[in-house]
Amino acid sequence: MDGFSLPKVVKRRVNALKNLQVKCAHIEAKFYEEVHELERKYAALYQPLFDKRSDIVKAAYEPTDEECEWKADEEEELTDEMKEKAKLEEEKKDEEKEDPKGIPEFWLTVFKNVDLLSDMLQEHDEPILKHLQDIKVKFSDPGQPMSFTLEFHFEPNDFFTNTVLTKTYKMRSEPDESDPFSFDGPEIMSCTGCTIDWTKGKNVTLKTIKKKQKHKGRGTVRTVTKTVPNDSFFNFFTPPEVPENGELDEDSEAVLAADFEIGHFIRERIVPRAVLYFTGEAIEDDDDDYDEEGEEADDEEGEEEADEENDADYDPKV
Amino acid sequence: MDGFSLPKVVKRRVNALKNLQVKCAHIEAKFYEEVHELERKYAALYQPLFDKRSDIVKAAYEPTDEECEWKADEEEELTDEMKEKAKLEEEKKDEEKEDPKGIPEFWLTVFKNVDLLSDMLQEHDEPILKHLQDIKVKFSDPGQPMSFTLEFHFEPNDFFTNTVLTKTYKMRSEPDESDPFSFDGPEIMSCTGCTIDWTKGKNVTLKTIKKKQKHKGRGTVRTVTKTVPNDSFFNFFTPPEVPENGELDEDSEAVLAADFEIGHFIRERIVPRAVLYFTGEAIEDDDDDYDEEGEEADDEEGEEEADEENDADYDPKV
Numbered sequence: 001m002d003g004f005s006l007p008k009v010v011k012r013r014v015n016a017l018k019n020l021q022v023k024c025a026h027i028e029a030k031f032y033e034e035v036h037e038l039e040r041k042y043a044a045l046y047q048p049l050f051d052k053r054s055d056i057v058k059a060a061y062e063p064t065d066e067e068c069e070w071k072a073d074e075e076e077e078l079t080d081e082m083k084e085k086a087k088l089e090e091e092k093k094d095e096e097k098e099d100p101k102g103i104p105e106f107w108l109t110v111f112k113n114v115d116l117l118s119d120m121l122q123e124h125d126e127p128i129l130k131h132l133q134d135i136k137v138k139f140s141d142p143g144q145p146m147s148f149t150l151e152f153h154f155e156p157n158d159f160f161t162n163t164v165l166t167k168t169y170k171m172r173s174e175p176d177e178s179d180p181f182s183f184d185g186p187e188i189m190s191c192t193g194c195t196i197d198w199t200k201g202k203n204v205t206l207k208t209i210k211k212k213q214k215h216k217g218r219g220t221v222r223t224v225t226k227t228v229p230n231d232s233f234f235n236f237f238t239p240p241e242v243p244e245n246g247e248l249d250e251d252s253e254a255v256l257a258a259d260f261e262i263g264h265f266i267r268e269r270i271v272p273r274a275v276l277y278f279t280g281e282a283i284e285d286d287d288d289d290y291d292e293e294g295e296e297a298d299d300e301e302g303e304e305e306a307d308e309e310n311d312a313d314y315d316p317k318v
Numbered sequence: 319m320d321g322f323s324l325p326k327v328v329k330r331r332v333n334a335l336k337n338l339q340v341k342c343a344h345i346e347a348k349f350y351e352e353v354h355e356l357e358r359k360y361a362a363l364y365q366p367l368f369d370k371r372s373d374i375v376k377a378a379y380e381p382t383d384e385e386c387e388w389k390a391d392e393e394e395e396l397t398d399e400m401k402e403k404a405k406l407e408e409e410k411k412d413e414e415k416e417d418p419k420g421i422p423e424f425w426l427t428v429f430k431n432v433d434l435l436s437d438m439l440q441e442h443d444e445p446i447l448k449h450l451q452d453i454k455v456k457f458s459d460p461g462q463p464m465s466f467t468l469e470f471h472f473e474p475n476d477f478f479t480n481t482v483l484t485k486t487y488k489m490r491s492e493p494d495e496s497d498p499f500s501f502d503g504p505e506i507m508s509c510t511g512c513t514i515d516w517t518k519g520k521n522v523t524l525k526t527i528k529k530k531q532k533h534k535g536r537g538t539v540r541t542v543t544k545t546v547p548n549d550s551f552f553n554f555f556t557p558p559e560v561p562e563n564g565e566l567d568e569d570s571e572a573v574l575a576a577d578f579e580i581g582h583f584i585r586e587r588i589v590p591r592a593v594l595y596f597t598g599e600a601i602e603d604d605d606d607d608y609d610e611e612g613e614e615a616d617d618e619e620g621e622e623e624a625d626e627e628n629d630a631d632y633d634p635k636v
Binding site for chain 2: 007009010012013014015016017018019020021023024027028030031034035038039042045046049052053056057062063067068069070099100102103104181272273274275276278279281282
């Protein structure tokens with residue numbers, strides 16, 4: 001329905017409703033600010049558990065037998081034959097690596113198990129990410145502009161001297177004056193990375209290529225070495241800058257859109273439930289959900305509202 | 319990665335992390351309870367705006383010129399020719415319907431514009447839904463089990479004597495003991511409808527069919543009239559009951575899954591921004607979002623995590 005098929009007096013009243021709707025959008029913005037405050041409050045409650053996780057991963061703490069008790073469903077369902085095989089495999093592994101410290105390659109494995117992250121991962125990144133010991137989310141202080149920082153904590157390594165690499169995402173929770181109805185909760189507006197102090201010769205974000213140059217006059221050929229950007233996860237820490245006028249070329253825009261999605265995903269899913277991405281449990285569950293919903297949609301309602309998939313609200317599971 | 323490729327000492331530590339993760343799920347449940355409290359608080363802030371909307375829709379209040387001022391983008395972009403055409407159409411409409419009260423067929427139009435709702439709509443439902451004047455969301459009181467009620471307010475009509483039809487959704491915000499990792503926010507667990515006091519002969523949820531019966535012995539044929547269920551939106555108020563043992567047949571399960579989705583959608587999208595579904599603006603915006611994200615996914619990351627689409631958290635737009 002377009003507005004023009006309505007009688008003038010009705011259209012007038014619809015405009016009044018639209019003005020009420022703008023007021024709703026501003027109230028909604030306040031709601032999301034309060035949710036953000038709640039998230040900050042709960043971040044403090046989660047932190048002791050995340051710190052313990054980190055201590056176990058990096059072998060700073062050995063959990064007690066009681067802390068390690070787990071009645072896994074999978075094991076119950078295994079046949080004796082499978083159990084035997086598993087036991088043999090375990091013993092083999094135990095022999096191979098006599099005394100592993102903590103949980104080796106914990107975060108690297110998480111990265112490899114999550115498509116969104118593994119897509120960024122290059123072979124040369126892997127030896128570096130073996131030294132990643134924790135990812136923390138830090139929220140901006142109350143009263144400050146809404147933002148969060150991802151902190152990547154590394155053990156001392158041969159690749160760079162930083163112990164922490166950071167990526168900060170600035171957010172905005174207010175309706176756009178020119179398009180208030182598109183408001184649907186806080187949006188990431190921009191991000192900043194950090195300088196990585198690479199050890200000489202270890203910078204995987206650059207590569208040297210050899211190029212032949214022909215002298216225009218003499219026709220002689222010489223080989224020059226050029227340094228060019230190289231694909232790497234660590235480019236995550238040097239995102240494209242948004243110029244003052246806010247206009248970006250298409251490439252940078254696509255890079256940033258993907259970057260915002262990754263930043264959000266690390267904050268919202270990876271950090272809160274890393275172990276489930278390590279074991280793959282989070283990934284399996286997601287697939288299950290997906291299939292179920294797909295089937296229901298087919299059987300019951302035909303095409304779902306496109307909106308359903310992009311709903312960015314606080315959104316209880318139905 | 320399955321757990322069996324890990325050395326025993328490492329697997330033990332992973333179990334410790336999983337136990338920490340269960341604790342996180344219980345903290346998360348508390349978070350969602352607090353978000354629910356916030357939603358209750360904000361419902362009270364939105365209510366005066368929704369009440370005014372209702373008053374305008376049902377002609378209980380005529381908005382002032384100031385309240386009706388709206389500088390629509392669409393109009394600016396129109397060519398003179400289109401404007402002329404629109405003006406003529408408007409004049410024609412004005413002549414057709416001399417003095418429309420409020421915004422006629424406001425909620426019926428919303429229903430027609432939203433696929434999820436229009437799929438339920440039958441032709442015989444439309445004359446009834448013309449009398450729908452408001453949909454309100456009422457949250458359960460603090461300290462009570464988490465639930466919400468959709469109230470459908472009707473003006474006096476020839477179809478039933480109720481002025482309000484209700485549908486209540488009971489929710490749960492706690493991890494399932496047997497599968498704590500699947501917890502992802504409050505879930506709708508069950509729903510109850512209400513009795514509609516149909517005027518004689520007006521019950522659109524039933525139809526009479528004529529059936530020919532042949533007498534086994536005599537071979538004579540008689541025609542009997544049978545009352546059977548009829549497709550109607552108003553079946554929404556008599557959802558399948560969940561038996562005490564919690565087990566449902568496949569049909570009822572599918573009906574309830576669709577029902578929960580619709581209830582959630584009415585609460586979360588339709589009631590808060592009804593005017594945008596009336597004008598179609600909410601629907602267009604959603605499509606825009608969808609296309610954009612689709613493109614980005616194709617260009618930048620290939621397949622997205624299935625999880626992204628099913629993320630049921632409070633989920634800032636990225």
